Amino acid sequence: MSNLNVPSIERTPGGARVDLVLMSEMVERGAKVLDVGCGDGELLHLLSESRGVDGRGIELSREGVNECVAKGLAVIQGDADTDLGDYPDDAFDYVILSQTLQATRHPRAVLEHMLRIGRHAIVSFPNFGHWQVRLQLLFAGHMPQTDILPYSWYDTPNIHHCTIKDFRQLCTEIGVQMERAVALNAWGKPLRLNAPWWFWNLFGEQAVFLVSRKG
Amino acid sequence: MVIVQPLKDGTERGEGTQEADHPTSHVVAFGADRPLRLDSGVDLAPFQIAYQTYGTLNADRSNVILVCHALTGDQHVANVHPVTKKNGWWETLVGPGKPIDTERYFVICPNVVGACMGTTGPASTNPKTGKPWGLEFPVITIRDMVRAQAMLLDHLGIEQLFSVAGGSMGGMQVLQWAASYPQRVFSALPIACATRHSAQNIAFHEVGRQAIMADPEWRGGRYHLEGTNPRRGLAVARMGAHITYLSDAALHRKFGRKFQDRENPTFSFDADFEVESYLRHQGISFVERFDANSYLYLTRAMDYFDLAADSGGVLANAFKATPTRFCVISFTSDWLFPTSESRAIVHALNAASARVSFAEIVTDKGHDAFLLDEPELFAIVRGFLDGAARARGL
Numbered sequence: 001m002s003n004l005n006v007p008s009i010e011r012t013p014g015g016a017r018v019d020l021v022l023m024s025e026m027v028e029r030g031a032k033v034l035d036v037g038c039g040d041g042e043l044l045h046l047l048s049e050s051r052g053v054d055g056r057g058i059e060l061s062r063e064g065v066n067e068c069v070a071k072g073l074a075v076i077q078g079d080a081d082t083d084l085g086d087y088p089d090d091a092f093d094y095v096i097l098s099q100t101l102q103a104t105r106h107p108r109a110v111l112e113h114m115l116r117i118g119r120h121a122i123v124s125f126p127n128f129g130h131w132q133v134r135l136q137l138l139f140a141g142h143m144p145q146t147d148i149l150p151y152s153w154y155d156t157p158n159i160h161h162c163t164i165k166d167f168r169q170l171c172t173e174i175g176v177q178m179e180r181a182v183a184l185n186a187w188g189k190p191l192r193l194n195a196p197w198w199f200w201n202l203f204g205e206q207a208v209f210l211v212s213r214k215g
Numbered sequence: 216m217v218i219v220q221p222l223k224d225g226t227e228r229g230e231g232t233q234e235a236d237h238p239t240s241h242v243v244a245f246g247a248d249r250p251l252r253l254d255s256g257v258d259l260a261p262f263q264i265a266y267q268t269y270g271t272l273n274a275d276r277s278n279v280i281l282v283c284h285a286l287t288g289d290q291h292v293a294n295v296h297p298v299t300k301k302n303g304w305w306e307t308l309v310g311p312g313k314p315i316d317t318e319r320y321f322v323i324c325p326n327v328v329g330a331c332m333g334t335t336g337p338a339s340t341n342p343k344t345g346k347p348w349g350l351e352f353p354v355i356t357i358r359d360m361v362r363a364q365a366m367l368l369d370h371l372g373i374e375q376l377f378s379v380a381g382g383s384m385g386g387m388q389v390l391q392w393a394a395s396y397p398q399r400v401f402s403a404l405p406i407a408c409a410t411r412h413s414a415q416n417i418a419f420h421e422v423g424r425q426a427i428m429a430d431p432e433w434r435g436g437r438y439h440l441e442g443t444n445p446r447r448g449l450a451v452a453r454m455g456a457h458i459t460y461l462s463d464a465a466l467h468r469k470f471g472r473k474f475q476d477r478e479n480p481t482f483s484f485d486a487d488f489e490v491e492s493y494l495r496h497q498g499i500s501f502v503e504r505f506d507a508n509s510y511l512y513l514t515r516a517m518d519y520f521d522l523a524a525d526s527g528g529v530l531a532n533a534f535k536a537t538p539t540r541f542c543v544i545s546f547t548s549d550w551l552f553p554t555s556e557s558r559a560i561v562h563a564l565n566a567a568s569a570r571v572s573f574a575e576i577v578t579d580k581g582h583d584a585f586l587l588d589e590p591e592l593f594a595i596v597r598g599f600l601d602g603a604a605r606a607r608g609l
Contacts, residue, residue, distance in 0.1 A: 054570070062575060069542060069572045070594040072602020076543075076561050076573035086562045 018188035019124050019208055020046055023096060026122055026180060026210045027051050031093035034058070034118065036080045036110075037100035041068035044075070056092075058083060081105045084113035092118040099206075101125045101167075102158040112174055115213050120179070124208040127183065129163030129201040147186070148205055164201040171211055180210040235347075235506065236340050238265040238333025239297035240290055240326070243370050251328065251363050254519075257353040261342060264367045265333025266290050266325035269309065270317035272373075278609055279373050280315055280600075281364065282324040283381030283388035286513050287453075287505060289332040292324045293317070298504045307588055314597040319609070320377065325367055327360040327388070329513050331506035334363070338439070338506040349508060350436035357384070357520045361391045365399070377607060378600060380404035382585035383552065384513070387520050390560070393541070394522055394533040402603040404596065406544045407585045409556035410530055410563070411521040416551060419459055420514040423452030427507045436508055449507040450498030457497045462548040462581035466490060523563075530559065531566035540570040540606070542599040544585075544592065547575060551582040572599060 020043045027033060031053050035044050038057030041064075047053040057075035059065045068075035080097065081104050095118035097110065102125050104110045114121040126148045127133075136144040143153040151158065162170075164183060171178055183191045183204025191200055200207070242265050245251065250260030267290040272279065282292050282305065289296075293303040293310050309315040309322055326334035329352070337352040344351075368376070379392045379400055386408025393403045412420075427433055430448025434441045458466075470490040474480070477487065486492040526532035541564055545557035554575050564571040576591045578584045585592065 056570065062577065066574045066576070066591055066595055069574045070598030072598050072605065074540065074570045074572045076565075076571060077575055086565045088566055088568060091565075091568045 017042065019184060019206060020098065022182055022184070022190070022208050023098060023122050023124060024050055026208070027053060027094050027096075029053070032056075032091075033094045033096060034087070034092045035096045035098065036084070036114070037097060037103075038068065038073075038075055039064050039098075041071055041073045041075060043096065043098055044068070044073050045071065048073075080110050084110065084117060087113075087117045089116055090119065094118050094120045094122055096122045098122075098124050099126065102128075102160050102162060104160065107160050107162070108170060108174065111170065111176070115176060115211070120210060120212045121176075122208065122210050123167070124206060125162065125167065126158075126206050127164050127201065127204045128161040129165060130205050131202050132186075132205075134202075146205070164204055164207045165197065167207065167209065168197070171209070175214050176211045177214045178209065178211050182208045184208070234298060234333055235331045235336065235338035236333075238326070240265040240267055240333050242266075242333060243367055245366065245370075249366070251359065251366065253353055253359045254356040255353050259328070259335065259353060262328070262335035262363075263333070263339075264325050264328075264335075264363060266323055266367060267292060267294065268324075269293050269322040270320055272321040273609075276373050277375065277377060277607065278320045279368075279376050280320045280322050280378045280380060281368075281376050281392070282309065282315070282322055283360075283364075283379065283385035283392075284324060284327065285381070285383040285385045286456075286517065287501065287510075288385065289330060290324045290326040290334075291332070292322065296504070299500070304586060307586070308593065308596060314593045314600065315380065316600075319604075320600075323368075323371075323373075325364050327384075327513070328363045329355040329360070329509060329516060331509040336506070337436070337508035337512055347439040349439060352508070352512065354515055354519075355512060356516050357387045357391050358395065358525075360516065361388050361395055364388070364392075365396060368399075375399050375401060377609065378402040378404060378603060380406070380596075381408075382406040383408055383582065384517050386552075387517065390522055390533075391520075393537060393539045394525070397534075397537045397539055400539045401607055402540045402542070402599070404542050404544070404599065405557075405560065406592075407546055407549050407552045407557075407582055408560075409552050410523060410533070410560055412518050413556070417518045419456065419551075420518055422455055424511050424514060426451040426455065427511060430507075433507060436511075438507070444502075445507045446499075446502045449502050449505065449510060450495075452507075452510060453501040453505075454494045454498040457494060459551045460581055460583040462550065462579055464548060464579035465581050468579065469493075530563035534564055534567040534569055537564075537567055537569045540603055541572065542595065543571060543573045544595060545573075545575050546580070546582070546584040546589075547577045548579045549582040549584065 033053045033055045035057045044055040058078040065077045095114040133144040183200040186205045244263045250258035292305045311318045326332045329336045331338040337348045341348045379389045381389045386405035389405040427448035430445035432443035433445035473489045475489045475492040522533045523530040545554040561573045
């Protein structure tokens with residue numbers, strides 16, 4: 001569930017992952033941020049360099065953690081499913097979950113914790129409603145494998161796939177306010193802002209949501 | 216061999232006790248007007264602190280790293296030890312170009328109160344009687360050690376520490392520093408330690424203490440006066456403790472069931488196995504440099520350590536609103552201070568919204584790994600200090 005392993009996501013000319021740049025732009029300057037599943041610390045590093053944030057991370061893999069700490073980042077070894085409960089309410093401005101939601105055991109509880117700990121949550125995930133995914137299942141009849149979802153069904157860390165539509169529904173169910181949503185196509189480019197949701201759900205390969213507590 | 220020198224009053228004292236009063240280190244003496252107020256309610260005065268320094272203090276005194284030593288360590292972090300003539304105990308980590316880089320930082324390591332290498336302890340001479348304190352020395356705590364270190368820093372004119380680092384009992388002092396003087400600690404590196412001594416660890420310590428006290432040469436703690444030395448008791452205490460510093464896997468890798476200089480068992484209680492011979496050596500060499508009563512006092516200080524109890528039972532309160540950045544490190548095969556203890560520290564620090572990093576290092580070397588060649592430990596300490604130095608503007 002470390003994004004160390006996220007394969008072939010588009011990068012900017014500067015070398016940063018497009019989804020990470022997009023997420024970092026959603027964060028206010030100087031904010032206090034917790035990155036859940038921070039991998040090798042790429043987003044935390046980007047956030048501290050470009051937005052001057054006070055960043056912390058949780059990462060499951062020992063290699064990822066030790067690499068982060070050796071880079072001077074404040075990262076602890078932990079699990080999104082079990083360790084978010086240790087954080088007090090309102091400890092952060094933003095809690096980020098990048099390409100990890102679909103690998104958690106209890107995505108709903110994780111999202112609820114994120115919005116308890118932080119005022120805002122930023123979640124990015126691969127969209128299982130993407131046309132390539134749909135076509136593979138419909139015509140080829142096997143579990144979809146794409147650039148962004150390269151695993152076989154038997155060795156994938158992803159156990160709770162969802163579509164953009166599913167995620168919006170979850171947000172409604174737990175009373176979360178949606179502030180911003182961006183869908184990226186297969187080339188890492190944001191889709192038209194005025195496109196309808198069904199269009200995003202079909203052509204967005206991944207999505208990034210900025211949500212907050214209602215009220 | 217213990218070098219024994221006769222004293223004027225006809226009693227004999229080892230070289231270790233010479234170091235207790237006249238250490239091969241810098242010494243600051245605190246007079247009767249500057250007592251060390253102990254947790255037991257006793258004022259210790261006069262007293263002295265022996266310490267070593269490495270590197271150069273910068274102009275605004277902002278590059279100080281305080282190194283806290285473990286139970287059987289001392290202030291000789293990175294120089295040849297005056298008694299054993301061996302290298303310093305943390306030369307792997309502290310020195311020019313090392314992770315705790317003495318070309319960049321000014322490192323101070325004081326001998327703790329209650330120890331026997333120059334800071335006042337039971338082997339030191341009690342000025343009121345002119346004789347070694349022995350068991351008349353007051354019982355001390357980790358907080359007392361830290362309070363004494365704060366007095367030393369006040370004396371040296373050092374207001375804030377860039378970092379405090381230490382493993383095991385040294386790590387306890389690091390945590391106590393962060394809890395007692397949060398504004399004075401910019402960053403903290405508690406390694407292989409806990410916020411409280413577990414029942415199992417208290418039990419191990421009690422076995423060690425009983426071994427010392429069961430030695431007829433201990434003489435109720437008055438061995439300095441009676442010209443004896445509980446060598447066997449202290450050696451057995453060390454042998455037992457040493458096992459807890461290693462791991463089953465490390466012992467197996469190092470010794471297995473190999474015989475010592477022989478092909479077959481001798482059918483006796485000789486040290487047939489290599490591991491026996493090794494432990495005996497550990498015990499004997501320890502006695503050369505350590506005072507048995509000091510061992511009693513320092514193990515007691517660790518037993519009493521319970522940071523949560525000092526904060527109304529809630530560990531997070533010990534670190535409430537702490538400005539310190541922490542890097543907690545544990546080792547997979549450490550069964551004396553297992554990773555679960557470090558996780559408890561991290562949980563409390565998270566609950567206090569502290570800036571904390573936590574890394575667990577895979578090794579089979581047990582608790583002692585913090586003293587050994589562990590490249591991942593070095594990389595993490597270096598990276599953490601680099602990050603902290605950037606934040607501190609060093």
